[in-house]
Structure formats: structure tokens, C-alpha cells
Amino acid sequence: MSDLLADDPEWADVTPLRQYENVNPIAPIFYSEEYKDATDYFRAVVKAGEMSPRVLKLTERIIRMNPAHYTAWQHRYKTLIALKADLEEELRLMDDIAKEFMKTYQVWHHRRLLLTAINSVDVAALELIFLRDVLELDTKNYHTWSYRQWILTHFNNEARLWAGERPYAEQLIDADVRNNSAWHHRFFVVFSSGVRLGDEEREVVLRRELSYVKEKISLAPNNASAWNYLRGVLEFTNTPFETLASWVLPYTASQPPAPGEDVVDLDNPLPSDNAELPCVAALEFMADVYEKQGGDATAKAVELWKTLANEKDVIRKKYWEYRIRNALQKS
Amino acid sequence: MPTATQGAEYSPTPIDGYVTPTSSLQASTENIIKSHIPPGGTSQAELQKRSHFEFLLRNLRQGFPERYTSQDASQPWLIYWTLHGFSILGAGLDDQTKKRTIETLLALQHPDGGFAGGPGQAAHLLPTYAAVCAFAIVGRPGPGGGWESIDRKKMYDFFMSLKQPDGSFLVSHHGEVDVRGIYCLLAVATLLNILTPELLAGVPDFLATCQTYEGGFGNASFPGWAFAADDPESEKDASASFDPTAPRPPLGEAHGGYTFCATASWIILQPYLNLYYARTGAFPSPSLPRQPQINTRGLLRWCTQMQGLPIELGGFRGRTNKLVDGCYSWWVGGCVVLVETLLGIGAQHEPPTEENVKDDDSHKVWDDVDDSLFNRQALQEYILCAGQHPAGGLRDKPPKPADAYHTLYCAAGLSAAQHRVIPSEARRKAVISAWNAEQARAHDSTGFATASDAEREKLDLLRRDTFAHVLSWTEEEGTALYVGGAANRVNATHPVFNLTTTHSDGMLAYFYGQTPPSRMPSRPKA
Numbered sequence: 001m002s003d004l005l006a007d008d009p010e011w012a013d014v015t016p017l018r019q020y021e022n023v024n025p026i027a028p029i030f031y032s033e034e035y036k037d038a039t040d041y042f043r044a045v046v047k048a049g050e051m052s053p054r055v056l057k058l059t060e061r062i063i064r065m066n067p068a069h070y071t072a073w074q075h076r077y078k079t080l081i082a083l084k085a086d087l088e089e090e091l092r093l094m095d096d097i098a099k100e101f102m103k104t105y106q107v108w109h110h111r112r113l114l115l116t117a118i119n120s121v122d123v124a125a126l127e128l129i130f131l132r133d134v135l136e137l138d139t140k141n142y143h144t145w146s147y148r149q150w151i152l153t154h155f156n157n158e159a160r161l162w163a164g165e166r167p168y169a170e171q172l173i174d175a176d177v178r179n180n181s182a183w184h185h186r187f188f189v190v191f192s193s194g195v196r197l198g199d200e201e202r203e204v205v206l207r208r209e210l211s212y213v214k215e216k217i218s219l220a221p222n223n224a225s226a227w228n229y230l231r232g233v234l235e236f237t238n239t240p241f242e243t244l245a246s247w248v249l250p251y252t253a254s255q256p257p258a259p260g261e262d263v264v265d266l267d268n269p270l271p272s273d274n275a276e277l278p279c280v281a282a283l284e285f286m287a288d289v290y291e292k293q294g295g296d297a298t299a300k301a302v303e304l305w306k307t308l309a310n311e312k313d314v315i316r317k318k319y320w321e322y323r324i325r326n327a328l329q330k331s
Numbered sequence: 332m333p334t335a336t337q338g339a340e341y342s343p344t345p346i347d348g349y350v351t352p353t354s355s356l357q358a359s360t361e362n363i364i365k366s367h368i369p370p371g372g373t374s375q376a377e378l379q380k381r382s383h384f385e386f387l388l389r390n391l392r393q394g395f396p397e398r399y400t401s402q403d404a405s406q407p408w409l410i411y412w413t414l415h416g417f418s419i420l421g422a423g424l425d426d427q428t429k430k431r432t433i434e435t436l437l438a439l440q441h442p443d444g445g446f447a448g449g450p451g452q453a454a455h456l457l458p459t460y461a462a463v464c465a466f467a468i469v470g471r472p473g474p475g476g477g478w479e480s481i482d483r484k485k486m487y488d489f490f491m492s493l494k495q496p497d498g499s500f501l502v503s504h505h506g507e508v509d510v511r512g513i514y515c516l517l518a519v520a521t522l523l524n525i526l527t528p529e530l531l532a533g534v535p536d537f538l539a540t541c542q543t544y545e546g547g548f549g550n551a552s553f554p555g556w557a558f559a560a561d562d563p564e565s566e567k568d569a570s571a572s573f574d575p576t577a578p579r580p581p582l583g584e585a586h587g588g589y590t591f592c593a594t595a596s597w598i599i600l601q602p603y604l605n606l607y608y609a610r611t612g613a614f615p616s617p618s619l620p621r622q623p624q625i626n627t628r629g630l631l632r633w634c635t636q637m638q639g640l641p642i643e644l645g646g647f648r649g650r651t652n653k654l655v656d657g658c659y660s661w662w663v664g665g666c667v668v669l670v671e672t673l674l675g676i677g678a679q680h681e682p683p684t685e686e687n688v689k690d691d692d693s694h695k696v697w698d699d700v701d702d703s704l705f706n707r708q709a710l711q712e713y714i715l716c717a718g719q720h721p722a723g724g725l726r727d728k729p730p731k732p733a734d735a736y737h738t739l740y741c742a743a744g745l746s747a748a749q750h751r752v753i754p755s756e757a758r759r760k761a762v763i764s765a766w767n768a769e770q771a772r773a774h775d776s777t778g779f780a781t782a783s784d785a786e787r788e789k790l791d792l793l794r795r796d797t798f799a800h801v802l803s804w805t806e807e808e809g810t811a812l813y814v815g816g817a818a819n820r821v822n823a824t825h826p827v828f829n830l831t832t833t834h835s836d837g838m839l840a841y842f843y844g845q846t847p848p849s850r851m852p853s854r855p856k857a
Contacts, residue, residue, distance in 0.1 A: 019450045025435040026428065027409050028394040035400055043451035069404045071452040074505045109507040116562050139352075140653065146550055146583035153553040153580065154561060178353035180651040184584035187544050192580040194556075220349035224636065224651050232544030235629075274348025315645055318704045319635040322676070 004037040010054060016040035017047060035065050042072060051079040060093075067101035073110050080114075087114045088123065099134055108143040112150060124155040128164070139172055140181045149188055158197040165189045166196075177216050180225040187229060191236050202237070209233050211267055214247060218269035221251050227281035241289045248289075251275075251282035252304075280313050291327050298331045341365055341642040353652050360654050361642045363729055367716045368644065376715035378745070378819040380420055382723035383738065387416050390735060391428070399735075404448030407439055407461035412739040414468045418831050419742045419821045429469040433477035436462050436469075444485030454489055455503040460515030463522055467830050467838040478841055483776040487525045490516055497554035497579070498533020501563055508563070509550040510541055514592035517599045518828055521797055522835065524771065524842040527779040528790065531603050538593050538600075539623035540579040545651060546626060546633030547585025548593035554579060585633060587649030587662040594669045595827050597625060602796035606789055631670045631704065637663045638705055644717055645709020646728070647744075656727045657718040657737050660710055660744020661829070667705045668747065668826050672754060677702025677807075701810050703751055710748040711814035714741050743824050750823035751810040752832075759803035761848045766795050770844035798843050801827060802836060805850065 005011045017040055019025075031039075038061050045055055059076035062069050080090055091114055098107050115124060131148050135141060152161050166189050172182035189196065190209060199205050210233065216226045234241055247268045250257055256271045271277060283304050290301035302324050309320035343361050346354040369376060391413050395402070402409055410432060417424065424432075438450045439462055445454030446462035463481070470477035493500040493516075495508060502512035513534060520526045540552035555561030556577035583589070609619040639646045639655040646655035647663040671677055701707070718725045718741040724733025725741035768791045775794075781787040806823050813819050828835045832850070840847055 017451060020435075020438055023434045023438050024431060025438070026431045027391050027406075027413055027435075029399045029403060029406070029409075030394055030397050031400055031403070032397055035403075039403070046451060066400050066403050068401055069452075070448065070455060070503060070506065071404065074453055074503065077505055105507060112507070113505065113564070116564060140650075142550070142583055142586065149580070149582045150553065153582075154555055156555075176351040176353050177349070178351050178652045180653070181584055184543065184545075188580060192544070192578065193553075194578045194580075220347040220351075222345040222347055228545045228651060236544060272347060272349070276345035276347050279345075315638055315640055315706050315709055316635050318701075318706060319631075322704050 003034060005041045005058070006037055011041060014041055014044050014048075017043035019043070032065075035062075038062050038065065039069075042075075046071065046075055051075075051082040053083065055079045056083075056085070063097065063106075067097065067104040067107055070106050073106045077110065077113055081117070087118050090114055091118075091123070091127075095130065098130075099137060102134060102138060102141050102144060105143060108147045112147060115151065116154070121155050121157050121160050124151050124157075125160050127151055128161060132168070135172075139176065139179055142181075145181050145185060149185070149193075152189075153193060162189065162196055173216065177220055178223055178225055180228075183225045183229045187232055191233070206233070206237050206239065210244070214267070215269050217251075219272055221271050221275045221277070221279040221282070224281060227285070231285070241285060241292065245286065245289045248282050248285050251277065251279045252286055253277055278312065280308065283308055283312060287323070291323075294331060298327055301327055341368070342640075343642055344640060357652075357654065360728070364644055364646075364655070364713075364717050365642055367729055369716060373644075373712040373716055374815065376712065376815040376819075378715060378815065378821070379719055379721075379723070382721075383416070383420060383719075383725065383742070384422060386720075386723035386733060386738065387413050387420075395735070402735075404452060404455075405458060405461070406449045407436065407446060407458040407465060408448075409735055410435065411461040411465045411468075412735045414465055415824075415830065416735075416739045416742055418468060418834065419739075419746050419824055421820075421822055424469065430475070432465065432469045433475070436465055436477065437480055440480070440482065441485075441489070444482060444487070444489030453503050455506065456490075456493070456500065456512040456515045456519075457502060459486070460519050463519045464828065464830055464834075467522065467828075467834040470838070472841050478838070481523065483523050483525050483842075484778055486519070486523065487527075487530070487777040487779075490520065490525075490530060494530070495554065495563060496533075496558045496560070496573075497552075498535075498537035499551070499554070505564070507551075510538065510548060510589045510592045510596065511550075513538065514596045517596050521599055521801060522828070522838050522842065524774055524794065524798075524839075525777045526603075526793060526797060527777055528603075528607055528786075528793070529779055530777075531600065531607075535597070535600050535604055535608070536623045538596055539625050541581050541589065541593055542625050542630070543581045543585045545585040546629030546631075547587070547590040547637075547650075549581040549583035549585060550589050551582045552579045553582055584650060587637060587647065587659045587666075590630070590634070591662040591666045591669075594630065594666050594673075598669050598672065598827055599797070599801070602793055602800055606793055606796070627670060627673050631667075631674065634663055634667050634670055635705055638709070639713070641709070644713040645706050646713035646717065647710070654728070655713070657714060657725060657744065658727065658740040660714055660718070661740040661747060664705060664710050664744050665747040665826060665829075667703065668751065668753060671702065671704055676704065677751075677753065701751070701812070703810075707748040707812050708814055711745060711812075711819075714745045714748070715815055715819070718745075742821060743829055746821045746824045747826065749811055749813055749819075749821060751807045752804050752823050752826050753807055754800065754803045755805040756803070758805050758850070759799045762799040762802045763795060765846065765848050766799070767845060768795065771795065771798070774842060774844040794843065798839060798845065801825075802839060802847055804832065 038058060042058055042062055056076060056079055059072045062072040080087065094110065101107050115127060128151060131144055134144050155161055166186060169182045169186040169189065172179055190205065213226055213230045250270050254277055256273055256275045256277060287301040287304035290297040305320040305324045309317040344357055395409060439446045441447050441454035446459040447454050448458045466477050472478055499508045500512050500516055501508055520530060541548045543549050553561060557574050557579050559572040604622055608622040637647045639648060643655045647659035648655045649659045717729055720726050720733035725738045726733045727737055771794050772791060781790055804825055822831055825832050825835050
């Protein structure tokens, strides 16, 4: 038996609408028979403005063949609302589609519309759990992260939603210290989305975050994600880079410190034994410190930028030379 | 010509003896890319123009295989990627192809304005941009030329119907908000002369909130604390309860695609920012809102940080600690010149005249021919050695297949690395001196009515300055750089629109009713 709508008595009352009439399209796509059939009927449905249970079946069919068909999603959403459908059931139906097509915008936006309409913190909390499963498949999936951050801000419940987020980001950073999405999430939770419950003492938060990121840098010093986090924290809190200069200096040396050379200072961890030094990000950091100091220190910044331009980071030679020109113009 | 990476070892990204999933994937990718470094060095790398032509021609004439069903809601994109690919590679189109393309595009115009991803689909900002760009390539004034058939009044109404209280736009009805949509809308509104203060209200403020602590931009920001409602489905007027002190956090990390879209939008908005906001500095006007700020230095740092190491052949990545991908050659590599422009770096050098040649300093400036702040040479090496698929078309990275999207954005990235196209103050002045405000106003089809004569004059200035600004982008003489030799030359592309200036100039002149002075003939390098 054919699986086409054209052979289905349920659809006998609808005249399918071909995609192009009287046009010989340039650059056409060679669709499968099933896809062509479904979208021909879908065009007719949209034109007639039909919103019925069979439209839900049809749009699901199209979405499974092409999850980027935003009009199918749009019409499906309108139909769900018009039919007063059970939206939580819709969420569950969409779970496997979300996992299978996690790189598609519409998959996530549909859930956002559903969550908005359901308007329940309980459902939002369950959704965060579901997203943990999804992010396990791809810990850097952009849409999933962006959607997770929207859930947190939209429902904005400290105890039920926000409370688990910093530990969650930490868990992912522990699993892969180079996961930039997890670092961004931490910054989002701790800084850019305002002040979390228990985080009201901002000095304490600053010390905690600096201590955290310094430890992660010491584990694997050549990790741009961690350095960007460090710089971001300092800039966001208007903390001068200079306050960390003495901690950064050992990362600009050409060798990790010999064991036992220094007293262990948990607040200022030294580069690990396997660190490949000097670390480019540390050289950059110190140059920023010297540039800010100005005066005689400018020459020290220029030296570091020259080292970066000519030896340590030659791919960015032009950028480092620009930094030199810019600093000399200012001084 | 020495290669960019000559003398440097192809040393791997340092991992400090600390292996994680990210470093493992990075290391295996580096090994693959490294194996594509030609034994004789990269300076002999050849752009396989013929096989790329054939790839594009096959897609255009015969069509796309079934796996492109995923692009069924992006049909204008398939057309734009293919046609602009031809433009960059230096091929014109025959009249029959143009005619067929115009007919196809017109079948995608939505009855209520804007363009859809396919016939019978809903209008959407992204296909609208792709369709209008495709029209710039194949269309012309007059009957059958396509341009007259673009319903700009309905397009404007469609745009306004997507507007949100925080200044952003949905990409489609019931769709999401993100900066790709903003860029597409602004590029189209600029090309079609439908910019108004009503359309642009709050857009800069929204964009500024999308910049993350890393310096690049994320896909959107959360409006709900500042604007009471973040629910686009909500009917209530949230603008009534604006709280300027509430955080509007960025959603999603800094990303190459969004960073390009936000930066190009910021460039388009410069005239609007200058006219409708108080300038920062000594004499802020109390009656105008304060200009929102972006961190341009942080943005420059982020963009340049995205360029890969010599072992990655200097390709660009789209996020910190992710893999290089040919498409970011354009999204990030092509973004650098936009950021340089915002910082005022390397504005077009005045060509030497008898007067300033006497001046030693200006002579020095003229000698320094390349102000680009990314490694143009290395980026070309990536595209030529890793980005080309042996069977034609360009790609993300080996061993991936070629596709229509990567073919365009690798080609555009190659173009951005070969040519330095920047605003020319001389050209901007020339365009302004030939400006006809009445014609431009007569070509306005938005139906937007200004409240006073002063407001009308301000809108005239917005139109004029925007028009002159986008028309002023010109290739800086003597700065072209072709890895592998001049046979690898591709055409320059406009850094804001990603169209050749021939195509964007033609469309702009038509929709603003202007006859801008012709571009200067190429002058030999001094």
C-alpha cells in the first residue's frame, strides 16, 4: 500500500497544490515522492487555513523529513493553539525530534513557544533535565544552550531553576576544561544575568570566580576559554588586570617552576608540570598590564607584543603590530 | 612570495599534557589539515576555478540532489549562493538564466510582503535577504527586470509586523529573534530604500546587548526584565514599562555568524546612530537618547583570536576552542575589515599628490600598503589547500564534501583575503555632492509619515548618509594579494552586503532614484 496522501481517503477532499505553476524554476531540488506529496497537500492546507487534527499529522510528517521547514512548524503551532491541544503531550512527542535534529533552529523555538504557552515552572524544571540529556549528546550545541539560558531568564526561579546551574556548568568544565559553552554558561549565570540568590556579596563572588578560573588555568594553561573567562570577570567587575600580574608572571616563563621552588599557594596556583610555556595568553595579559601602566612600562608591553608577533603567535603578527602602533600613539 | 607559515614550525596546539575531548578532536583535525599542506609549499596552490564553475553550473541547471531537501525552506539561499558564487569567480549569466531566476524569485514573494523560503511558505527575513541579493545580481529596472515587482510597501509592513519592544525583530511570524534576522532586514531595507526611524528604533540598543564577555556576539539577548514581556505572542504593549537598569543578558556564546551579522548591522546603523542619538563626548544633547556602545577593541581581539594556527593553515573558527571551518573565512575573516572601519584603522589613504609627496610622513603612510589586521595570506592558504574539494566546490574542511553554502562562503572569504575593500572618504563626498534628496524622497514607498519638517529633513539625511556610506566602499589600490599568483584572483565583494559593488551599486541607484558618480578607474599604485 502506498504511503502517499494522494492515495489516502482521509485527504480525498483536498486538491494538492504544486509548488511552481507556470514557472520553470532555476536550481530546483529533487525531492522524494513522499516529500513532494506531503508538501503539495501542506500548501493546500495553508492556503485554506485549515487547522485540524489531520494537519498535526501532516506537519509532523513534513518536519520529520525536513525539520527546517519553518512554515510547517508555524502552522503546527497555530493549529495546536486553535485546537487547544495538550501542549505537554506535544513536548513529549517532540523529544526525540529534538534529539535527532538538535542543530535545527525550529526544533528549539517550537519548544520555547510551548513553554511560554504552558507557563509552568514545573514544566520548565523538567525541561532543564531534558536538556541535560540533549547536551550529553553534544555538549556545545548552540541552540540548546541558548534555549536553556532563555528558560532560566524567562521563568526566573532561583530555587527551582537557577540553583543547579553553576554546579552544572562546573560539572561540564570538569569533564572538559576547554568546553567554551560551559564557560559561557557560567559567566551567564554568575554575572550577565544579574545576581543569584546567595551571591549578593559581590566581593566574595569575585574572589570565588578568580580562584576557580586560576585553578583551571593552572591545569591546562593554554586554554583560551579559561583566559577569556578570566579577562571577562576582571572587565565586568572593573578589576584592574594588574592585580593579577604576580600570579600571571610564572605563566610567561619559558619553563614551569621546579618542584618545591615555591610554597604551595592554593589561591595562586602555579602552572602544571606539563605546561607548555610561555603561554601566549599570559604574554598578552602582561602586555595589557604594562600598557595600562603606561610611561616606562609601555616599552615592556612593546617587547612582549614583538615576541608574540615574531615568535610565539606569528599568525596574528598584524594584530600584535597594531597593538604596538596603538600604544605608541597613545604614549 | 614567501608563505605565511614559512619558517614557523607546524607545531600543534599546546595541550599541556592534559587531554580532553576538545583537545583530542582538535589534534585529529590538525593532523588531517596538515596532510593537505603541499610538499612544495603553499605558494603554488591553485584555485580550481573550472571545477568550481562546473559544480555551480550543475546545481543551477540540473538542480540539487535529494539531500538538499533540508534546504527546501531556503530556496532563495540556494539561488543566491550559486549566483554570487559565479559573480565572485568572475562569470556572468546569460539572459535566459536571468529571466528564469527572476520568475523563480517572484514565485517566492509573499502576498503580504517579504519573501519566503519556497512557494506557498511563510515570509521570513532570511530568505528575504537572499532573494533581494539574488535580484541585485539578475534584475534590472524596467518591465521583466524584477526590481519593479518587489512590493516594498508590503515588505515594510511585514518588517514592522515583526518588530519587538526591545528593538529586535522576529525572523517570521511566530518565529525566533536573532541577529541574523536583524542583519538581513537592515541589508534589505538599505538596498531598497525603506529605512525609517520607526523601523530602526531600538535596534542599536538591542545589538549592543548581544555582545558577550569574549568580545564576539551571541544570537540574541533576553528582553523580559527590561521590557516586562519577552513573549512575542503577547498582545500587551510592553514598551510602556521599560526599565533601563535591568540586565539584558546575551543568550548563547560569542559566535562567528552572529558576530558578522551584528557587526555589519552596526556599520549600516552608523548614520542612524549619528543622527538620532546624542553623540558621546563633550556636548551630549539632552533631547536625544544616549548612544549605546559596543566594545570594539574586544570585538577586534575576538575576531583575530579566531584565526587558526599555521598547522590549521590559518583558517578561522567560529567559537573559542571549536574547529576551523571554511565558512568562517567570510563570517569572521570578512568581519575584520568591518571592525577596522569602526576603529578608524586604515581609512583610505589619500592618493599621493604633488603636495603631499613632499611630506615625508605621508610618503611613509603610502608605502605601508596593507593595514589588514588578520593574516590574509594564511587564510588564502587554508581555502586553497583545505577548502577545495577535488571534485569541485568548496567545503568546511577535509574530508567533508562540498556544498552550496560552503562554496559561497569560502569563495567570499578568499575574496576578502585577496581584496581590501574599505570606505573611501573621497567617494563618499562625491556621492553626497551628486545627491538628489527629492528623488530619494519620491522613491520612498514605506508610507511612513514624519511628524514635522525637521523630522522629514532628518530622514532625508538618514537616507543620504546611509546611501553614501554603503556606496563609498572601494577597493584600496595597490593592496590586492593573490596567494598562488594572479591566476587565482577572484572578484571583490562588498563587505557589508556580500554582493559585488557593481550589483549593490546598481540596485541602490535604482531604489534611491540617484545617479551616483561612476567609480574611479583603477589608478596604478604610486
